[in-house]
Amino acid sequence: MGTRQVLERIKVADFSWWGVAPQACRELAEHGATVVRIESHRHPDGLRTMVPYKDDIPGVDRSAFGAAYNTNKYSISLDFAQPKGLEIAKKLVQWADIFAESNAPGVMAKLGLDYESCKKIKPDIIYFSTCAQGQYGPHHKLALSGAHSMYVAGFGEVTGWPDRGAVWTNTSYTDYISPWYLVTAVIGALLYRRKTGKGMYLDQSQLEAGITFLGPVMLDYAVNRRAATRMGNRIPYAAPHGAYRCQGDERWCVIAVFTDEEWKAFCQVIGNPDWAHDEKFATLLGRKENEDELDRLIEEWTQNYAPEKVMHIMQAAGVPAAVVQNAQDIFEDPQVKHREHFRFLEHKVIGRHAYNAPAYRLSKSPANIWKAGQVLGEDNEYVYKEILGLSDEDISDLVVEGVITTEADLPEITGLY
Amino acid sequence: MTHQKEDSLLGGYRVLDLADEKGLLCSKVLADLGADVIKIERPGGDPARHIGPFYHDIPDPEKSLYWFTFNTSKRSITLDIEKSDGQEIFISLVRTADFVIECFPPGYMDKLGFGYSTLSEINPRIVVTSITAFGQSGPYKDYMASDIVGMAMGGLMSICGDADRSPVRHAASQAYAQAGVQAALGTLIAHYHRELTGEGQQVDVSMQECVCNTLQQDRQWWFHGHLMATRSGGNLSLFADMEVPVIFPCKDGFVACQALVYPTPAGLRQWMADEGMADDLMEEDYEAWFTGGIAAVAMRGLDPEEMMKQHTHINDLIKAFFMTHTKAELYEGSLLRRMILNPVNTVEDLLESPQLRARDYFVRVEHPELGDTLTYPGAPYKLSETPWRIWYRPPLIGEHNEEVYEKEFGLSKEELILLKQANVI
Numbered sequence: 103m104g105t106r107q108v109l110e111r112i113k114v115a116d117f118s119w120w121g122v123a124p125q126a127c128r129e130l131a132e133h134g135a136t137v138v139r140i141e142s143h144r145h146p147d148g149l150r151t152m153v154p155y156k157d158d159i160p161g162v163d164r165s166a167f168g169a170a171y172n173t174n175k176y177s178i179s180l181d182f183a184q185p186k187g188l189e190i191a192k193k194l195v196q197w198a199d200i201f202a203e204s205n206a207p208g209v210m211a212k213l214g215l216d217y218e219s220c221k222k223i224k225p226d227i228i229y230f231s232t233c234a235q236g237q238y239g240p241h242h243k244l245a246l247s248g249a250h251s252m253y254v255a256g257f258g259e260v261t262g263w264p265d266r267g268a269v270w271t272n273t274s275y276t277d278y279i280s281p282w283y284l285v286t287a288v289i290g291a292l293l294y295r296r297k298t299g300k301g302m303y304l305d306q307s308q309l310e311a312g313i314t315f316l317g318p319v320m321l322d323y324a325v326n327r328r329a330a331t332r333m334g335n336r337i338p339y340a341a342p343h344g345a346y347r348c349q350g351d352e353r354w355c356v357i358a359v360f361t362d363e364e365w366k367a368f369c370q371v372i373g374n375p376d377w378a379h380d381e382k383f384a385t386l387l388g389r390k391e392n393e394d395e396l397d398r399l400i401e402e403w404t405q406n407y408a409p410e411k412v413m414h415i416m417q418a419a420g421v422p423a424a425v426v427q428n429a430q431d432i433f434e435d436p437q438v439k440h441r442e443h444f445r446f447l448e449h450k451v452i453g454r455h456a457y458n459a460p461a462y463r464l465s466k467s468p469a470n471i472w473k474a475g476q477v478l479g480e481d482n483e484y485v486y487k488e489i490l491g492l493s494d495e496d497i498s499d500l501v502v503e504g505v506i507t508t509e510a511d512l513p514e515i516t517g518l519y
Numbered sequence: 520m521t522h523q524k525e526d527s528l529l530g531g532y533r534v535l536d537l538a539d540e541k542g543l544l545c546s547k548v549l550a551d552l553g554a555d556v557i558k559i560e561r562p563g564g565d566p567a568r569h570i571g572p573f574y575h576d577i578p579d580p581e582k583s584l585y586w587f588t589f590n591t592s593k594r595s596i597t598l599d600i601e602k603s604d605g606q607e608i609f610i611s612l613v614r615t616a617d618f619v620i621e622c623f624p625p626g627y628m629d630k631l632g633f634g635y636s637t638l639s640e641i642n643p644r645i646v647v648t649s650i651t652a653f654g655q656s657g658p659y660k661d662y663m664a665s666d667i668v669g670m671a672m673g674g675l676m677s678i679c680g681d682a683d684r685s686p687v688r689h690a691a692s693q694a695y696a697q698a699g700v701q702a703a704l705g706t707l708i709a710h711y712h713r714e715l716t717g718e719g720q721q722v723d724v725s726m727q728e729c730v731c732n733t734l735q736q737d738r739q740w741w742f743h744g745h746l747m748a749t750r751s752g753g754n755l756s757l758f759a760d761m762e763v764p765v766i767f768p769c770k771d772g773f774v775a776c777q778a779l780v781y782p783t784p785a786g787l788r789q790w791m792a793d794e795g796m797a798d799d800l801m802e803e804d805y806e807a808w809f810t811g812g813i814a815a816v817a818m819r820g821l822d823p824e825e826m827m828k829q830h831t832h833i834n835d836l837i838k839a840f841f842m843t844h845t846k847a848e849l850y851e852g853s854l855l856r857r858m859i860l861n862p863v864n865t866v867e868d869l870l871e872s873p874q875l876r877a878r879d880y881f882v883r884v885e886h887p888e889l890g891d892t893l894t895y896p897g898a899p900y901k902l903s904e905t906p907w908r909i910w911y912r913p914p915l916i917g918e919h920n921e922e923v924y925e926k927e928f929g930l931s932k933e934e935l936i937l938l939k940q941a942n943v944i
Contacts, residue, residue: 108712133708154736154743166739236901239877244854250861253775258766258863260690263681268766268773268863271689272678272748272756278733282700283899286548289707290528293714294905303903310880311899313869314544315696317588322572323866324894325584330866335667335687338571343667345676345685352749354686356671422663424671426686429741429748432674432731440657443728444738456742461698461728462705463654465635466720467712 107134108467112292115140115198116175117191117215119147121248121274122232122308123204124171125281126288129460130200131174132469138194138485139175140182141478143507150478151515156452160515162478163451169475173447173457178486179479179507187505188214193490195220199295200288201229206245207237217303226301228291232280236307248274248308255312260319262332276312283311341389342368344397345426346404348412354426355409357400357416365389367419372403447474482506527553528905532710535559535612536593537600537621540567540666540692541726542650543589544699545706546620550592551898551907557612557923558595562942564916574889580916581888587913589699591884591895595914596923597944600631605943611928613638617713618706619647625655635721645719646709650702654725664726669694673730678737680750697733698726755780761827763813764834766863769841773863774849778837779830782812786856787837796840800833808833870894884912920944 112135116127124139124147131137141147143162150168155161162168182191192215195201201220203210210216210231217229231237234246234254252258252275253268262269284306291302313320319330335344340360348355359365369378377399382388389396404412409425416423425431432438433456441463444456452474460469486492486506500506524530530553536546537559550556558565567589568580575582599605613619619638621628628634628649635647649655652664653672662668670676670688680687688694702724709720731738740746748756753766753773765777778787788809791797799805807816808829816826841849846862853860862868869875880897898907924930924944938944 108708108715129704129708152736154739154746156743158744166743167736170739235874236878239874241854241874246859246861249777250775250859253766253773253863254861256864256866256869257689258773258775259865261679262687263684266681267753267768268775269680269687270751270753270755270765270775271675272737272751273675273733273735275689275693275733277735278697279700280899282697282704283548285704286552286700286707287528287900287902289711290552290905291902293711294528296714300904302905304900305903306900307878307880310875310878310897313875313880313896314899315693316691316866317896318572318585319691320866320869320896321584321588321893324870325574325891326572326576328572330690333690335685339569340665345667345671345687347685354671354677356667356676358665358667360665417662420663422665422668424662424664424668426671426677427674428677429674429734429737430745431677432738433741435672437653437657437659437672437727438731441654441725441728443731452743456738458732458738459728460705461701461725461732463723464705464709464712464720465723466718467708 107470110134112136112200113198114138114200114202115194116202117210118202118204118232120149120204121171121277122280122284123202123230125277126230126232126284127175127202128171128173129281129285130288132460132471133467134470135200137175138481138489139172139177139476140180140191140194141177142181143179143478143509143511144181144513146478146512161451162512162515166452166455169449169452169455170457172475173471174473175476176481176485177476177478178482181505181507181511182215183213184505186500186503190490190505191215192223195223195227197489198224199228199292201227203230204232207231207233207242221301224301226295226299228288228295228301228304230284230288230304230306232284232306232308234307235309237305248277251276251308251312255309256316256319257312260316260330260332263334264332266332268332276308279315280306280308280311336393338390339386341386341393342396342400346397346401346412348404348409349407350409353409355404355412356424356426357404357412358422360422364421368416368421371415371419371421372400375403445471447471449474450477450480479507524553524555524910526905528902529554531555532617533557533615534618534620535616537619537623538650539622540570540695541652541698542620542622542648542702543567544696545648545650545702546593547589547591548700548703549618549706551909553906553910554618556593557919558590558593558914559600559609560595560597560916562597562599562944564597568916587893588895590913592908592910593914594919594923595917596920597917599943600633602941602943604938604941606631606633608924608928608943609633610641613641613645615927616642616645618710619645620650620702620706621647622650625649625651625660639719643718644713646706646713646722647719648702648706648709648722648724650698650724650726652726654728655723666692666694669698669726669730672727674734674737675730678748678750678756681752682750686750694726694730697729698724701729701732761830763830764838767838767841769849770843770845772846772865774841774846774860775863776841776853776858776860778858778860779808779813779833781859782809783856783858786853786858790852790856791836791840794840794843796836796843798836800836805829805833882909884909886912888915917944
């Protein structure tokens with residue numbers, strides 16, 4: 103169990119899956135809320151069927167990705183599409199302060215668990231829905247993964263090289279914008295309920311949340327009719343500003359020079375070669391004009407050094423520079439270690455593995471990450487008995503009737519990517 | 520408008536915003552939820568006002584579209600907190616405030632005598648959010664950082680770009696935006712704690728960690744199997760020896776489509792056949808590609824060379840087919856066939872999106888000084904009971920000096936003139 107925490111009286115019925123809403127509920131759980139995750143073996147969370155699996159063997163309880171956003175939660179297996187299952191789901195609504203869901207619009211209404219239905223059971227419920235494009239509108243029923251939403255939201259058009267096509271960024275980027283916003287509203291809604299006694303409905307379109315991260319690009323088009331497109335690593339007000347090849351296989355370092363002082367310091371670090379004192383590189387305008395040549399000359403220098411070395415000596419001279427870190431680098435990064443960004447927990451099937459912490463440290467009400475992602479239905483006993491007050495006999499009846507699902511109800515798991 | 524703010528989620532709370540680009544969005548999140556955000560600018564204006572693009576390309580601190588975007592619903596005063604008169608004023612502002620948001624290098628606020636412990640003595644309820652590149656302590660705490668440094672150190676950049684070129688950052692300062700919103704989240708949890716207990720606290724945000732938290736499976740891939748995702752252009756990353764395209768050019772741009780990864784039975788193949796562009800794909804040999812996808816084909820134990828040959832053949836045909844259609848045609852067609860395909864939208868596409876229009880997403884904000892009304896991105900969520908809104912346009916430099924200093928703090932006109940001459944405000 104966790105220590106006393108800021109949200110410890112808050113109870114969350116988490117009917118959500120995939121990335122966004124589970125991550126939002128996770129933030130609440132890591133600050134003390136009791137989050138019960140309602141899952142079913144018949145339709146397991148898609149993330150549970152994505153790589154990497156423990157020992158490369160597919161299975162709903164074997165995916166480290168499936169575990170990643172579900173720390174500190176209690177998982178029950180319940181088929182609430184069945185009448186008896188729905189009854190139990192409604193008991194959880196009665197119990198909860200917050201209801202979370204991330205299905206395609208309309209699904210919860212069909213199941214009898216939409217906001218209006220839940221409000222009748224619990225008038226002051228705070229109910230949030232998050233999905234690709236919001237609860238209404240001509241495209242609202244189009245379910246998209248975040249990997250696709252980021253292209254719908256405009257990020258794909260502006261990321262990459264000007265002379266090449268759009269790139270697959272290998273992250274479902276809008277999935278890592280939407281949950282942060284969601285929690286700000288949920289915390290606000292909790293305080294609003296405290297003040298007024300009223301609950302609330304939150305409708306999040308992940309597309310709309312995403313576009314807020316492209317504000318200047320949007321305004322530039324709306325005002326100046328300039329449609330932003332791909333610019334590589336360049337920005338109008340700094341040069342050099344890019345990633346440069348360093349010693350080693352696929353090792354890179356970024357260097358970003360904004361001011362004259364930084365340029366002078368940069369030249370000093372690279373040993374003041376003749377070219378660095380060429381007139382044409384003396385001013386920002388000159389460096390922008392000759393940026394291709396500048397980048398080439400810089401790379402001739404950087405490729406003789408490890409990226410860590412470039413970063414350290416540039417930084418020591420006051421020039422912004424950084425290793426382009428891959429996943430391994432991040433695990434080994436002394437700053438990341440100092441911040442205890444990774445927390446290592448024992449998962450029942452996967453074993454000891456790493457979870458990321460929030461990016462903020464609260465001095466008085468810190469996050470506490472104490473429970474690994476759950477095996478599907480891991481907390482049936484605790485939730486059905488302690489929270490819902492069912493007897494052993496009730497529970498075994500529900501298992502026999504297939505209302506509480508078991509491994510026997512699983513579809514074949516073949517997920518790869 | 521103040522009375523309407525009473526119904527908003529953060530109406531009645533005051534934020535002192537000392538933030539730079541890493542934190543402008545943090546206080547905007549609070550401001551659009553109704554908080555009274557006072558942007559404290561140095562005399563002459565916030566340096567971030569010099570970042571383009573600019574209104575009609577006129578470089579002017581009052582015309583930065585970059586600055587506009589992240590400063591809606593705020594008020595502005597000018598104040599030099601390095602001068603002793605300015606510090607006195609800042610202290611009296613802290614007495615009236617609920618939040619301070621700052622992005623100075625670690626130790627700077629302490630040096631001015633405004634470290635968290637001092638501020639909390641002045642106002643025990645204060646929540647101080649410090650947003651820095653690497654956090655308040657640790658070996659890299661003093662490292663210089665701009666957006667691209669955050670993207671590089673957080674890991675997002677290493678997996679983005681083309682294999683034969685350097686990594687690229689996600690465009691438009693995403694590390695700053697991530698830091699801003701994740702900081703807002705931590706700030707609100709501290710706010711909740713304050714409302715329960717009456718005590719404020721310090722929120723220490725690392726931009727690097729904010730970016731780390733946008734990585735998808737990369738950390739798990741590494742930790743569990745020492746697999747490393749790589750830059751893969753428009754292809755999926757993990758199939759290193761086989762190019763699996765997911766970004767395809769079409770007649771007027773690009774579409775993203777995982778037709779062979781998450782296949783939809785018959786969808787794409789039938790569509791191509793209907794238009795006479797399926798060649799031999801309807802044959803038995805190719806069935807598994809379209810019903811089970813690449814994973815299913817891989818599991819059949821096909822000879823790798825033959826598999827590669829089939830894959831290339833199918834993709835050549837798909838590419839040719841997509842080139843005969845526009846983004847809009849492909850999107851509409853895929854909706855009918857329940858295929859996972861969507862346009863790589865341009866900003867123009869977004870402004871004309873029927874979905875966004877139906878939801879009144881974009882917000883028109885009047886700028887009387889420009890004689891114009893500008894279109895801003897709207898709410899990140901719709902709340903049933905309380906308004907999210909852009910309460911007012913971004914402020915002019917020191918626009919609210921008089922309102923704050925004279926009306927709220929009772930400074931006299933003479934004192935204001937004096938402070939102005941001393942370059943304090």
